[in-house]
Amino acid sequence: MKILNIVGARPNFMKIAPIHREMGKYPGLKPLLIHTGQHYDKKMSKLFFQDLLLPEPDIYLGVGSGTHTEQTARIMLDFEKVMEEQKPDLVLVVGDVNSTAACSLVAAKMQTKIAHVEAGLRSFDRTMPEEINRMITDALSDFLFVTEKSGLENLKNEGIPDNKVFFTGNVMIDSLKFFLEKARESSILSDLQVNGSPFALVTLHRPSNVDVKENLENLFYTFSVIGKEVKIVFPMHPRTKKMIDTFDLENYVASIENLIITDPIGYLDFMQLMQNARLILTDSGGIQEETTYLGIPCITIRENTERPITVDIGTNVLVGPKADRIIHETEKIISGNGKKGKIPELWDGNAAERIVKILSEDL
Ligand code: UD1
Numbered sequence: 001m002k003i004l005n006i007v008g009a010r011p012n013f014m015k016i017a018p019i020h021r022e023m024g025k026y027p028g029l030k031p032l033l034i035h036t037g038q039h040y041d042k043k044m045s046k047l048f049f050q051d052l053l054l055p056e057p058d059i060y061l062g063v064g065s066g067t068h069t070e071q072t073a074r075i076m077l078d079f080e081k082v083m084e085e086q087k088p089d090l091v092l093v094v095g096d097v098n099s100t101a102a103c104s105l106v107a108a109k110m111q112t113k114i115a116h117v118e119a120g121l122r123s124f125d126r127t128m129p130e131e132i133n134r135m136i137t138d139a140l141s142d143f144l145f146v147t148e149k150s151g152l153e154n155l156k157n158e159g160i161p162d163n164k165v166f167f168t169g170n171v172m173i174d175s176l177k178f179f180l181e182k183a184r185e186s187s188i189l190s191d192l193q194v195n196g197s198p199f200a201l202v203t204l205h206r207p208s209n210v211d212v213k214e215n216l217e218n219l220f221y222t223f224s225v226i227g228k229e230v231k232i233v234f235p236m237h238p239r240t241k242k243m244i245d246t247f248d249l250e251n252y253v254a255s256i257e258n259l260i261i262t263d264p265i266g267y268l269d270f271m272q273l274m275q276n277a278r279l280i281l282t283d284s285g286g287i288q289e290e291t292t293y294l295g296i297p298c299i300t301i302r303e304n305t306e307r308p309i310t311v312d313i314g315t316n317v318l319v320g321p322k323a324d325r326i327i328h329e330t331e332k333i334i335s336g337n338g339k340k341g342k343i344p345e346l347w348d349g350n351a352a353e354r355i356v357k358i359l360s361e362d363l
Helices: 010-023 046-051 068-086 098-109 129-140 149-157 171-183 213-226 238-246 250-254 267-276 286-294 323-334 351-362
Strands: 002-007 030-035 090-094 113-119 143-146 165-167 199-203 231-235 259-262 279-282 298-300 316-318
Touching: 002 010, 002 068, 002 098, 010 030, 010 046, 010 090, 010 113, 010 171, 010 351, 030 068, 046 267, 068 098, 090 098, 098 113, 098 129, 113 129, 113 351, 143 149, 143 351, 149 165, 165 351, 171 267, 171 286, 171 351, 199 267, 213 231, 213 238, 213 250, 213 323, 231 267, 238 250, 267 286, 279 286, 279 323, 286 298, 286 316, 298 323
Parallel strands: 002 030, 002 090, 090 113, 113 143, 143 165, 199 231, 199 279, 231 259, 279 298, 298 316
Antiparallel strands: none
């Protein structure tokens, strides 16, 4: 049984790692790792392969950046050739990036079965490219593996038959649990001189936050206020760095007190920062889940989330982009009045085991 496991962008790597490892335990399965090259910088890709103990990709497509249509189309053209050569029994995709949707479309047109890990999440906001990717991928998939109960409801409402849908838990938490001890060996806290002092960790890369000058400037104003109380560590995504240059905000950003900006950092260093942070300010999807698992307060700078369980029972609060709301929630946490959360059902480190068992029996 040949399976093509697809990765493209940074948040895919920690999701595929436990699945690829688990498939290796089944003599009847032959998993191949295909990297589309959507993310290609060493710090956005290779570093993660090393940290997550992932083998080199069996096939690397090297598609790189472009508009959404260019990137999606390039992945499709190159992946079609891979499909013709490899003739797999299944294509397994994770998450909601352009690589996820592009490879699903090719597989569906070549009448090959598709498994989608992290199916059913919906923000109901079609201005997000990821929402389009989620809907396309779920509509085409034969196996839909769901991380939280909202996903089951969403798929039912979209008419996906129950027998295709499996509530298996969260593979991102599999990686987190697996690597948490190892992450404690990281020297990142002393490297950045934040050991022993409370600090906020920031990540930002959503087009809605960083591609509009006014919005980006407003967020840095917010950090200038928060920086008066705690240090802020901000590993910066290439998209955000590019927009700071484009909008000529370098001097303003450099003038902000207590703001420590770094290049993107690897998985283990980031886990170490996250588990020691007083709070996290983010617009990422996965970090909302990781902080809920770790019990670290998370302020999500978005109007909506496709991961509502992190707000319903976890440590996440949605604040939107307004400075006063972000500052208010941050101060609440710093003064010890942050949300206390619970860990969602089946976020137990064994999701990949459940997924691969189902595939090995039903494929
Ligand atoms: C992509 C995903 C997003 C995910 C994010 C995580 C889509 C639609 N978006 O967004 O869901 O949350 O990854 O990081 O798939 N760049 C580099 N080096 C790289 C990669 C990108 O410099 O290795 C720069 C390029 O200028 C590029 C820009 O970042 O144009 C954006 O990259 P892209 O892959 O288009 O989207 P992300 O914003 O990374």
